[in-house]
Amino acid sequence: MVSKRYPTSIEVARLAGVSQSAVSRTFTPGASVSARTREKVLAAAETLGFQPSLIPKIMLTDRSGLVALVVGGLENAFYARVVQSLAACLREAGNQIVLVPVDSDYTLDAVAARLAQYRVDAIVSALAVLSQDAAETLSASRIPVVSFNTPVTAARVGSVGSDNALGGRQAARLLHARDVRHPAFVAGPAISPASTERLTGFREALREAGRPEPRVGGSAYTYEGGAEAATQLCAEGPVDGIFCANDLCALGTIDALRRAGRRVPEDVRVIGYDDIPAAGWGGYDLTSFDQDVPALVEATLAMLARMSATDAAAGERVLIPPRLTERGSTRA
Amino acid sequence: MVSKRYPTSIEVARLAGVSQSAVSRTFTPGASVSARTREKVLAAAETLGFQPSLIPKIMLTDRSGLVALVVGGLENAFYARVVQSLAACLREAGNQIVLVPVDSDYTLDAVAARLAQYRVDAIVSALAVLSQDAAETLSASRIPVVSFNTPVTAARVGSVGSDNALGGRQAARLLHARDVRHPAFVAGPAISPASTERLTGFREALREAGRPEPRVGGSAYTYEGGAEAATQLCAEGPVDGIFCANDLCALGTIDALRRAGRRVPEDVRVIGYDDIPAAGWGGYDLTSFDQDVPALVEATLAMLARMSATDAAAGERVLIPPRLTERGSTRA
DNA sequence: TTGAAAGCGCTACCAG
């Protein structure tokens, strides 16, 4: 049997012996209904299993209460955490989350149109890489967009992220304090701004400290990518301190170093970024940067609020300072 | 400036000099419109930035194209993987995902009502623990529900999961083959059916093999929970083979064992469940059970399809056999 | 406090 239609306010009204308007008012928080009417309505609604539909309201207001969350790899625990935190906060505000996992920019184009058709109120893009083209597509949908961790600029697009350059500088200073002579950087995808910014800060502070230029390897935000990069860096020359673009890379780096017979931290110090749970696991004990997810999420929601109220905040960028969490992988 | 309303088909019609119906037909896949009309309409739509709203259609059909996905801990990479896979398949079918992260059953009640108000077409519950009460709540919403990994029974609720008992039996046989004398089980939450079923199968096959009853510890699906349980099990008596309710527990178990000076696998063999990426990481090299996410997801979608077509499939339960992935933690 | 009526933007049906 095909799904029966939902009961409507008219049916409830009929059963309760009141007008449809009375039913609507009963379910409208601040409306004026006599206790008697309300009671009759609630009873009728109960027996019919009536749940007022939100759909007509959306039609009336063009506001759906839906916020789209575009994400790349949820396999990175950092993003899993961001999604959960964002979802919890949005729910608090009475919004629902439409999750849109995306593999490549390609799929994003189709997605943006679909989201517009659902009249989502806002889009949060938590993609490690968001191309300018993709940003324009999103922007064209006339829906406010906050780009998480990728500093794109376009109309109606703002961005929030960790202060990656600052993190990079702190990493350099820590390795300097540990007297590292041969620093290296294990990068994420070449087009990832977060990776690039971390490297820039790292490089600058290394230079200021009078340390040599870091050698650079790697091109993926994955465990395997980190392992490969580390193996190669070791093969190419001396290394005694590695800053990795994220924790997943750093864990792969540590395992690859150990397979190559290098001890961490005695022979090589390693630093990651994100402070995912695995960083604290016994086998790794990885020093890392906590991006401060709660602050990031709060800034995102605040920006979204500003954007939907006015057109201000578009093009804005908010940076949250990361917090260094020192663990065994950089022990003196 | 408050968000301007979206352009409507009427405005497009006016600009194109055709009727509103013509606009509608232009955007309806199999409809009959002359090439000339279509062209005029598309041009007008383009200049106005028109995206036909899906909302009125929902009102007409009571089908939103939205599928709710209720999840607990996304920090477990297994669930992150399930979410991604489910999302990808649903999108293929033209559905959008509404993500509903939930901490406790408590929040679930409120959520079910809200989902009904959005007229979601189906609910997939990927909660490690779904109480009977919560299932009833969901069931009461008259929306088809598939419970992922929790065998609840209620009207309009079906379930799909890994064959946990089978996995438990295989784990026992593997430890038997390694001549384990003092088996133990690190459990998840006491009320988690998956954990209980895994233990049941483990126990049975151990008994059949003539091995002693396993000692049992633990009560959380987390790294820390596994570590604590292992520490306690070691303190209480001899252990040389541990089957853990999931991989997160197993990784905590391995680290705790090593901290206690026990070698894995030489002194203690360890088996997990889920086969998350970290299981393959060098530091752990954990033997585990792959739940076969693609098969699980396919079964879920098939069941959903059956349920929305008819009332059949309610109360049904589909089991997918897990696949053992042997790694170093159970080496001979 | 109540009920009647208009209208949100679309699809579906009808007559031309």
Add this chain to the structure above:
DNA sequence: CTGGTAGCGCTTTCAA
């Protein structure tokens, strides 16, 4: 192939 018209289920005036 086209344009007119009738709703879908609500919220929101407006009178009573």
